Amino acid sequence: MGALLFEMSPAEWEAVSLSLKVGLWSTLLSLPLGFCLAYVLARVHFPLKSLLSGFVYMPLVLPPVVTGLILLLLFGTRGPIGGFLQDTLGIVIAFKWEGAALAAAIMGLPLMVRAMRLSIEAVDQRLEVAARTLGAGWWWSFLTVTLPLSLPGIIAGAILSFAKSFGEFGATITFVSNIPGETRTLPIAIYSFLQAPGGEGPAIRLAVLSVAVSMVAIIGSEWMERRIVNRAKA
């Protein structure tokens, strides 16, 4: 692994660091939204709830190129949201790394929400009732009972979202294209290397790195999920 990293060219490093940046930002961006969605799906009952979960989980089954196309139509400079952002705030995210982070966040959201939802559902609501009778308001009971008890799922969800974002390909390349240093993340760099003669070496190096990151993420999130199960038993 050390020798592998030692041999990496500047172009490969650029792709890896861009993927790290995109992964971190997309995870941070989706954490608050993901948790709110997970809480609502776990606890609140309302009509058309299946429609909401349908939207959240859709990127899991939709062809990624379709998700990318939808993002392009909405957030492109001529799209309703992208045009508004450009006109009022001067922000353009299409073909920028920020757009890559948005695409990655959308693609990672289902994994994040699923892990968080399971852990919130595992919290015994009778403990919250106990907290309330001891003088805790809704928020205090949420902060001191619900949140810490669902923390393993929140961490597992964040890890999965990061890993997905780190390697997201289809929606990203459709929405923000393949611009070296701006939107050429790790998987897009692998794809580009494979298009050129003699690119197998770098492609395989990046692929090995990608496998390692995914493996660590899966093991980490499984470990967190086991903690949820153990706590539910205790």
Next chain:
Amino acid sequence: MSFDVDIEARRGDFTITAAFQVAPGLTALFGPSGAGKTSILNMIAGVVTPSQGRIAVDGHVLFDSAAKVDLKPNHRRVGYIFQDARLFPHMSVEANLLYGHKLTDGAARYAAPDHVIELLGIAELLDRRPASLSGGEQQRVAIGRAILSSPRLLLMDEPLASLDDARKQEILPYIERLRDDVKIPILYVTHARAEVDRLAGAVITLEKGRVASVK
């Protein structure tokens, strides 16, 4: 100190109508399963809302449908000990005990941690996690936790029902000491005659959602 309950609640085709008064000391709310005992405790604690009626402790109105008063559970200062101890699994015994104590206004606190810990014999357990305690120890900690929130009234919902006979005998003396130590009314739900005879100064018998007798 005493408290007054006069409530009506409909649960499908089952109606609970209960009016009674509880004085300081331990009053048993006695009756077969399904008589509505736990529902009445939940309404007093503010976990379930009655259809109509009035609940007041010592002049403080907790619920009054006519005056549209319905205090949240955290504003009622009603201690609640559940059949399952419901200790917070991610906190030490000490943190559990002090959870409500810290949330109680300084002027309203009458229960001192050292005294309650001594009374219930749980000094040795303070650093432990709830999962490592026996059922009886858990229930003693739960009792301490509720008392340390300095409630105006204490509800106990079959606190011995999930324990075996040996554990019951272990806890009963502590409940007696508690009853004699605190000056607040305790409403103790049970369907066990032996517990009523041993603990209760007064008995309210409930049958099919109605008060059948008060002694």
